[in-house]
Amino acid sequence: MKSVALKAYPRSQVQRAEVKKLRASGRVPATIYGRQAGPQNLELNSKEFADLLNHAASENVLVDLTVDSDVRAKRLALVQEIQHHPLDGKVLHVDFHEVAENEKVTVQVPVETSGEAAGVKTGGGTLEHILFKLKVRSLPKDLPEQIVLDVTALEIGKSIHVGDIQAPSGVEILGDKHLTVVAVSAPRAEEEVAGAAAATAAGDVEMTKEKKDEAGGAPAAKGDAKAAAGDKKADAKPEAKAEKKK
Amino acid sequence: MAMQPARVKFRKMHRGSRTGLATRGHTVAFGEYGLMALERCWMDAKQIEAARVAIARNMKRHGKLWIRVFPQKSFTKKPLETRMGKGKAPVEGWVAVIRPANVLFEVDGVTEAIARESMRLAATKLPIKTKFVSRHHHAS
Known part of the structure; x- marks a missing residue:
């Protein structure tokens, strides 16, 4: 760089x-x-x-x-x-x-793809970009601005892993070598699409705290009773005052 | 069918605040292109579903779609010709709280032209202004 x-x-x-x-x-x-x-x-x-x-x-x-x-x-x-x-x-x-200049640094570098994958072009698959950044270690002058992966030979079901990437000279790619960077997945079947739509269908919302709420309902009822009693007292007080005045 | 939570702790919620900008979920995280909200709203489950269908139809089963928002919040509505009071009304539906800069949808595996058209069609189903964003060019 x-x-x-x-x-x-x-x-x-x-x-x-x-x-x-x-x-x-x-x-x-x-x-x-x-x-x-x-x-x-x-x-x-x-x-x-x-x-x-x-x-x-x-x-x-x-x-x-x-x-x-x-x-x-x-x-x-x-x-x-x-x-x-x-x-x-x-x-x-x-x-x-x-x-x-003479000390190695560790930097996250973006990963880009070039070309159209064979699985996408002929098989109708989808190119899935899974890992967008790679951790690399090198001298500052050797650091790549980005890592470009050629995906033209990628068939359906095939993928490129971190270990498969050819690092530029003087650059060491860090991280798990088995992680998938890019993959081509098979085209989705119609049933799968319909299934995904059906999965969103849902009935009533379940409540995790329903039982506790029911238990909590009893004190609320007591509270209501108290409030009602309070109202009666409030009604009774003015009458008592009126009698005293008489 | 519209989205809604499978299980909640409490059915009825406070209205809450929706001030400020989105501090999370404001970057294109999964796909290549996205649709960003420029205004704030309560986006209901039907609107999200309508936008999703619009995108899916335009992409013709190619590529991948991510819905980045979920209607977590319930809202209530009093029945017609009802007097005020007598407690909080029954739940009417579910909404996602959207703030400016929230990324609503993301797509990948399609050309930019198709992604742009899909997002334009989705935007027509939404109650707010939106803009097309890409992973490569920052929001500006």
């Missing part, structure tokens, strides 16, 4: 209202941490960072961070996490993980 140059500025605003103002002014709050130095709050130009993301294949980006008024001219960092707004997708906050 090639590193991309990015400019950052030190940030002193940490409170919520201040950070909101910062975002409104076209900046994105960020932070950098790592083994080389202590954590530091930063801010980025939101447009510059959005352009960087738009041109990247995934959110795994290696950046050469130039921090204003910093002792070191450049800091090599991986984008560790990007927080997005749930509705409009705007970047809210970025985490940078400072890495050393």
